[in-house]
Amino acid sequence: MNKIEEIAKIVEGVLFVSGEGVDVDEFKTRFEMNDREFNKVLDILKQKYNENSGINVITYKNKVQLCSNPAIANDISEILNPIRERSLTRAALETVAIIAYKQPITRIDIENIRGTSCDYAIQLLQSNNLIEVVGRKDTVGKPLLFGTTDNFLKRFQIQSIEDLPDYKQLLDRIRVIHSEGDSLYREFDIPDEPSEQEVQQSVENVANDLAEQEGEQ
Numbered sequence: 001m002n003k004i005e006e007i008a009k010i011v012e013g014v015l016f017v018s019g020e021g022v023d024v025d026e027f028k029t030r031f032e033m034n035d036r037e038f039n040k041v042l043d044i045l046k047q048k049y050n051e052n053s054g055i056n057v058i059t060y061k062n063k064v065q066l067c068s069n070p071a072i073a074n075d076i077s078e079i080l081n082p083i084r085e086r087s088l089t090r091a092a093l094e095t096v097a098i099i100a101y102k103q104p105i106t107r108i109d110i111e112n113i114r115g116t117s118c119d120y121a122i123q124l125l126q127s128n129n130l131i132e133v134v135g136r137k138d139t140v141g142k143p144l145l146f147g148t149t150d151n152f153l154k155r156f157q158i159q160s161i162e163d164l165p166d167y168k169q170l171l172d173r174i175r176v177i178h179s180e181g182d183s184l185y186r187e188f189d190i191p192d193e194p195s196e197q198e199v200q201q202s203v204e205n206v207a208n209d210l211a212e213q214e215g216e217q
Contacts (some may be wrong), residue, residue, distance in 0.1 A: 004041055
């Protein structure tokens with residue numbers, strides 16, 4: 001295996017793990033390659049993942065990414081969507097429980113608590129009008145902040161957020177320190193942050209209660 005083939009193998013692994021587009025310049029800098037040399041790497045991957053493969057290599061905006069072959073998109077949807085619907089029922093409940101407890105909260109903060117990606121769960125909750133964007137956090141990148149909707153309260157027959165099971169125990173740990181008059185969100189200080197185990201237990205409790213309520217409907 002020559003140098004180009006070895007680099008192609010590494011790039012392939014990075015693209016697989018990333019799941020998203022990776023800037024070409026990152027690879028060229030890492031392997032000290034020019035455009036011509038890196039194009040040889042791409043040629044190897046494109047030959048491997050051609051129109052006869054279930055996976056293709058695409059390039060866009062100076063990025064490269066692995067994606068499914070468009071020719072089998074319908075087959076993938078028919079198989080994958082039902083699996084996602086079943087597997088995300090619990091994930092969606094846990095995600096909405098975290099948002100209810102910690103709102104306003106960013107996607108990254110949700111994932112730090114759950115320990116896994118929540119992109120699809122958030123999309124599912126938004127499409128069902130259970131959560132909404134309530135503003136942007138005043139940090140680098142201005143990430144979106146999520147909160148629950150009135151429909152969330154209605155769907156789970158909750159009068160207000162304060163009526164969530166065990167919510168007050170967590171709320172007592174949070175103190176509002178600043179709220180701008182024209183701001184779409186509030187900033188919180190957590191003087192005595194609960195442990196991950198405490199938060200996870202609270203989330204599981206709420207998820208169980210919501211699941212029970214959902215089953216009764």
